[in-house]
Amino acid sequence: xxxxxxxIDDYVREVASHLKLRGRARRQALDDLRDAxxxxxxxxxxxxxxxxxxxxxxxxxxxQFGTRDGRFQTILGAPNSLGRGIGRRMAGTFNPLDERLLxxxxxxxxxxxxxxxxxxxxxxxxxDDLDDEVLAEAADHLMGPAQLAAGAQIGxxxxxxxxxxxxxxxxxxxxxxxxxxxxxxxVATPMVCAAILTASNDRKLPAETRVTMxxxxxxxxxxxxxxxxQSAVRPKGQLIVLGASLAALxxxxxxxxxxxxxxxxxxxxxxxxxxxxx
Amino acid sequence: MNHMxxxxxxxxxxxxxxxxxxxxxxxxxxxIEIVEDLGSxxxxxSAAGTIYPLLTRLRNSGLVDTQWRESPVGPPRKYYxxxxxxxxxxxxxxxxxxxxxxxxxxxxxxxxx
Numbered sequence: 001x002x003x004x005x006x007x008i009d010d011y012v013r014e015v016a017s018h019l020k021l022r023g024r025a026r027r028q029a030l031d032d033l034r035d036a037x038x039x040x041x042x043x044x045x046x047x048x049x050x051x052x053x054x055x056x057x058x059x060x061x062x063x064q065f066g067t068r069d070g071r072f073q074t075i076l077g078a079p080n081s082l083g084r085g086i087g088r089r090m091a092g093t094f095n096p097l098d099e100r101l102l103x104x105x106x107x108x109x110x111x112x113x114x115x116x117x118x119x120x121x122x123x124x125x126x127x128d129d130l131d132d133e134v135l136a137e138a139a140d141h142l143m144g145p146a147q148l149a150a151g152a153q154i155g156x157x158x159x160x161x162x163x164x165x166x167x168x169x170x171x172x173x174x175x176x177x178x179x180x181x182x183x184x185x186x187v188a189t190p191m192v193c194a195a196i197l198t199a200s201n202d203r204k205l206p207a208e209t210r211v212t213m214x215x216x217x218x219x220x221x222x223x224x225x226x227x228x229x230q231s232a233v234r235p236k237g238q239l240i241v242l243g244a245s246l247a248a249l250x251x252x253x254x255x256x257x258x259x260x261x262x263x264x265x266x267x268x269x270x271x272x273x274x275x276x277x278x
Numbered sequence: 279m280n281h282m283x284x285x286x287x288x289x290x291x292x293x294x295x296x297x298x299x300x301x302x303x304x305x306x307x308x309x310i311e312i313v314e315d316l317g318s319x320x321x322x323x324s325a326a327g328t329i330y331p332l333l334t335r336l337r338n339s340g341l342v343d344t345q346w347r348e349s350p351v352g353p354p355r356k357y358y359x360x361x362x363x364x365x366x367x368x369x370x371x372x373x374x375x376x377x378x379x380x381x382x383x384x385x386x387x388x389x390x391x
Contacts (some may be wrong), residue, residue, distance in 0.1 A: 031336040036309045036330050042352075050313070052327030058325055064335040244363050 004044045008037045011048050016127075021065050022097050023133050028059050035117050051073035057121035089206040090216060094256035096125045106216060115215075115253045130260055135207035138214035138263035139200075141173055147197060150218035153251065154193045157221040160228035165231045175187040182231045189224035189253040193217040290322060295324050296375055298332060299360065299368040302342060306359035309333060333358055341367050 012034050019026060040047030044140070051057050089112075092103040096116035105112045119125040164171075164186045168179045199205065200213035226244020234240060301307060301315055313329050316322045336342045343362035346354045360368065 024335050025334075025338050028338060029331065032331060032334045032337070036326070038353055039308065039349075045309075050310075050326040051330065052325055057327045057331070059360065061331040061334065065338075084316045216340070237350075 014054035018055040031065040031089040087209040094212045134263045138259040139207035139210040142259040144216040153218040153221040157190040157224040160225045164228040164232040186228040191223040218251040222248040296371045306357040308355040
């Protein structure tokens with residue numbers, strides 16, 4: 001009996017590893033497959049053989065549900081954001097189901113880190129932990145602390161921009177270089193971050209996009225803070241910018257992870273209460 | 279796979295949903311029963327690896343529902359049956375299919391002459 005169960009579990013796990021479909025449909029599809037194989041009783045070998053190779057079964061499911069293949073639009077091999085789909089690129093920065101660590105940047109050309117894959121590698125999440133319900137719960141009720149943290153980072157970025165703005169003539173005299181581009185960046189970035197943070201409250205947007213927005217706003221604000229402080233205080237150095245870039249990666253990871261972690265814990269608690277009640 | 283089989287596969291792929299809905303209209307059936315029934319109809323043979331994902335999608339779309347039933351031999355089985363939406367969808371697809379196949383048969387007959 002155990003052998004048959006582990007045979008079925010192994011096959012379902014292998015299908016899951018090839019499956020791009022996500023959310024409730026994914027869970028349902030894998031449950032259906034497990035049920036169908038269990039019906040085979042003694043003839044599990046034959047049932048698995050009839051279901052076909054795991055990657056073909058996963059491909060058939062993705063085909064039925066029209067799952068996207070996840071390919072990027074590229075220029076000279078580098079992904080870019082010139083095409084449509086900013087929401088999809090934002091969601092891609094925290095997608096535990098996608099095992100790729102590098103995904104297209106939200107803005108511009110190049111790569112961003114998929115913090116969902118990082119969370120999986122750190123053992124904080126399993127690839128299929130996030131379904132539609134968990135994401136909706138995280139986006140609708142549990143983003144407050146992440147939004148507060150992002151708001152604080154944006155405040156710091158704005159304060160740093162004011163500091164740089166007041167010192168821009170001194171910096172120009174010290175470096176002999178125009179500070180127009182730096183001034184525009186330091187002033188405009190906090191505004192962009194505030195817009196992203198505000199948009200995270202828009203319930204018309206997909207939940208998987210919304211949960212990444214406070215993290216993206218905070219990360220961008222942290223980089224802007226670092227750049228403004230670097231220009232204002234040590235215009236010839238790079239250390240503050242480097243430190244801010246590392247801090248931005250931490251922002252991206254933690255502020256996307258924490259709301260979904262809280263949602264998962266709520267789900268687990270509700271499940272436990274229900275079991276105890278039954 | 280030769281060209282003839284390839285063409286048959288493509289045609290079957292488009293009509294498989296209708297075939298499954300039609301089978302379920304007569305009576306609820308479990309997964310492997312559907313695979314075996316289609317397998318007994320030349321031209322509609324399909325692997326379990328094609329039918330199970332299709333059934334999942336139909337259930338996800340609300341066209342079919344499932345119910346566990348005891349089996350006289352072996353473990354309980356998950357039976358698929360049509361919902362009201364599934365029956366409506368079957369009627370729509372049936373009408374479209376008959377219209378299409380009649381028109382195509384007429385066209386092919388004309389070309390044959």
